[in-house]
Amino acid sequence: MTPMPQRDASADYPLTLGEEPAFCPACGQALVERVLEEDHRPRLVCPDGHVTWRNPRVVVGTLPVRDGRVFLARRSIEPGVGRWTYPGGYLEVGEAAQEGARRETEEETRLLVEVGRLIGAYSRPSAGVVTLVYEAAVVGGEALPGVETTEVREFGPDQIPWSELAFTTAESALRDWVDSLPGRGPRHVPELYVTGDPREEAPGEPGEAQG
Numbered sequence: 001m002t003p004m005p006q007r008d009a010s011a012d013y014p015l016t017l018g019e020e021p022a023f024c025p026a027c028g029q030a031l032v033e034r035v036l037e038e039d040h041r042p043r044l045v046c047p048d049g050h051v052t053w054r055n056p057r058v059v060v061g062t063l064p065v066r067d068g069r070v071f072l073a074r075r076s077i078e079p080g081v082g083r084w085t086y087p088g089g090y091l092e093v094g095e096a097a098q099e100g101a102r103r104e105t106e107e108e109t110r111l112l113v114e115v116g117r118l119i120g121a122y123s124r125p126s127a128g129v130v131t132l133v134y135e136a137a138v139v140g141g142e143a144l145p146g147v148e149t150t151e152v153r154e155f156g157p158d159q160i161p162w163s164e165l166a167f168t169t170a171e172s173a174l175r176d177w178v179d180s181l182p183g184r185g186p187r188h189v190p191e192l193y194v195t196g197d198p199r200e201e202a203p204g205e206p207g208e209a210q211g
């Protein structure tokens, strides 16, 4: 097995991830980039020393499975409009990861699911997100387009529309899911740094990107 790459790529990515908070949320003074004592990279700091921390956001989603087939949704909005992905979105404050994944799944596919095992955790530093994808058992509902989707369809493991996926996380999670099925595999070595999502072509667009 190839060893995991080990490096700090923080210098490769902008501190602000394309969003530019100009003023301190605590006191309203202007923020500047400054390396703090005993720190390793610049932070956004105001004259009074309040630090505006910048951290990746958490995206949660599921691969809803029934009778060995996975449901995917076709996106109705950018990024990745017209392409397929698993249901998912930003985790809300106060929500457990699995609960957010269930909520996003029901909003985007109208399927009722029980969230199960973690398929994988996918870092996308260039998009400022970490995505958690769970397998989920479909326990009810009806596959219908919902928020942000035009079509929901089920695919067997050999029918995945690999060339029509919206995001690199969709490809990674589906590949991991297929490789985890009996008689498949082995699981691949996860990537640490992945580029190429549609979001990167429009930096600074807040949007509903899943990474």
Ligand SMILES: [Zn+2]
Pocket: 024, 025, 026, 027, 028, 029, 046, 047, 048, 049, 050
């Ligand atoms: Zn301040």
